[in-house]
Structures are given as C-alpha cells and as structure tokens.
Amino acid sequence: MTISADIVGVEAGPMLQEVDARWLMAYAAGIGWLKDGVMAHPVFPVCYEWPLAVAIRDRTIPSEVRVRAVHATHDLVIHRLPVSGDRLSTTARVVAVERRKPGAYVVTRFETRDSSGAPVTTTEAGALYLGVETAGSSRYPVEPWPGVQPLNAAALWKVEVPVPRGTAHVYTECARIWNPIHTDRAVARAAGFPDIILHGTATLAMAVSAVVESEAGGDPTHVKRIRCRFGAMVLMPSTLTVEGVRTTSPEGDAVTFRVLTDYGAPAIRDGVLVL
Numbered sequence: 001m002t003i004s005a006d007i008v009g010v011e012a013g014p015m016l017q018e019v020d021a022r023w024l025m026a027y028a029a030g031i032g033w034l035k036d037g038v039m040a041h042p043v044f045p046v047c048y049e050w051p052l053a054v055a056i057r058d059r060t061i062p063s064e065v066r067v068r069a070v071h072a073t074h075d076l077v078i079h080r081l082p083v084s085g086d087r088l089s090t091t092a093r094v095v096a097v098e099r100r101k102p103g104a105y106v107v108t109r110f111e112t113r114d115s116s117g118a119p120v121t122t123t124e125a126g127a128l129y130l131g132v133e134t135a136g137s138s139r140y141p142v143e144p145w146p147g148v149q150p151l152n153a154a155a156l157w158k159v160e161v162p163v164p165r166g167t168a169h170v171y172t173e174c175a176r177i178w179n180p181i182h183t184d185r186a187v188a189r190a191a192g193f194p195d196i197i198l199h200g201t202a203t204l205a206m207a208v209s210a211v212v213e214s215e216a217g218g219d220p221t222h223v224k225r226i227r228c229r230f231g232a233m234v235l236m237p238s239t240l241t242v243e244g245v246r247t248t249s250p251e252g253d254a255v256t257f258r259v260l261t262d263y264g265a266p267a268i269r270d271g272v273l274v275l
Helices: 021-030 045-060 063-068 167-175 185-190 200-215
Strands: 002-004 011-018 069-078 087-100 103-113 119-130 133-135 157-163 225-230 238-249 252-260 266-274
Touching: 002 103, 011 045, 021 167, 045 069, 045 087, 045 103, 045 119, 045 167, 063 069, 063 119, 069 200, 087 119, 087 133, 103 133, 157 200, 167 200, 200 225, 200 238, 200 252, 200 266, 238 266
Parallel strands: 002 133
Antiparallel strands: 011 087, 069 119, 069 225, 087 103, 103 119, 157 238, 225 266, 238 252, 252 266
C-alpha cells in the first residue's frame, strides 16, 4: 500500500457553506462549551473544512488505505471567528507528503474566505496513514514555533475534563463530522483500535475550551492561532487532564498546553495557543 508524492498540489473546492446559529450552538453543546448567546468555538472551523477533507481524500488517497488514517497534527490560524449568517468558501490543497516511521504523512491546507473575499481561517492538517509507504517525498518539517517551548515541565494549572460514554456519537452529529471509527465498534476494531475512540478535533476543542477559560477570560475572540500534535487515543468514558502555562511567542502572548489521558499518555502534545 503506497501513497504517491505526486498528489502534492491536488485541490478540491471551492465549496460554499452557510454558517447558522443552530450549527454554532450544536458544536458548542457537543463539546460541553455552553455560553450565553451564539458564539463560535475556536475549533469550529473543522466543521466546514470536513467536507473538503473528504473530497480531497477521495481524490488522492487509495480507498484501501483510507481507514488507516489518524489525525496527527493541526495548525489553525484564525483571521476572525465565523459568525451566524456567514457564507464561506473553502478550498483544500495537498501541500506535502512525507515518509515517517509509522507511515505516510500527508498535509492538507484549507483556506476559507467570506463572501467579500476576506480570509476567515487557514488550517494545515496532517494525517498519518499507519503502515503505508510513500512513493517519492515532499519534505514538510513540522517543528515547534520559534521561541515557543513545548510544555515539558510542571504546568501552572490543570483542569480535569470528563468524557462521558457517547461523547463521540454526540460530537459526530453536532459537528457534522462522520468517521465510523468514532461511532462503530466493529469498524474501529477492524482498524486496530480496542474500541471506538474520540475524534482528535473533539479532544482539541475540549482542551482549547480549558485554555480559553483559564487564560483568556472565557473570550474565544482572543484566540489567533492553535497548533498541536495528536498522540494517544481517547476512549470513553474517561477523564482528560488539560495542563497549561502562559508564555510568549513571536506572534504575541501564548499558552503552551498538553492533554493527558486517564492512563497518563499524551493525547495532545506540543500544544500552543496564541492570544
């Protein structure tokens, strides 16, 4: 099973989608982030990017290896948060293919603009296809941002986040992101997991909620950029521990954070949120 580096440059979209209050509120409720009024969560962009992720995957990745994909990295730049009534245009483009020890690493860039053409969000999402080879390579180093050290020492604060049984099913419907490894036990086990696992973006969203409450006064409009690597699987029910510390980056004030599972493994590492 092989993924060719020739897919670099392949595009999907643009796709037009309308953001409404129902979608924004459902996403927030799906991760337990309840606010007065209608407000976009900083990780909400994964919702309107998902259809393009599926479209470009189907255009570039052989069908027999798609089930081997795990979300490995995420880098989201927020030019402004989406609001109810936005008509957004999103495009996706493969920007890198690289052979890594666990398998083929593929990075896709998603660019979203509003009806005036102004940028809303830009995301680079890395998927790792476990046990899959690459034909050719387009190097794409993913390193910690200059001047920002990962959280390896003692955290300044910790927050425990419960993950009830059924969280993945609720998140699937609220985010409109469907992948059967998160909802169908037979599919998850066939893919090598012990059971269904929580979406990486759900884990990230819960972590970002904790960071925003701890370091941004609960105001998501302060978030400019979020970057992380995904690691250990999150089973349900379980309890996540989000740890963070305030720091600085070349882009401004920042928080480095990580997320530990209830068995002590890092579900998210090298997390950085720029304020």
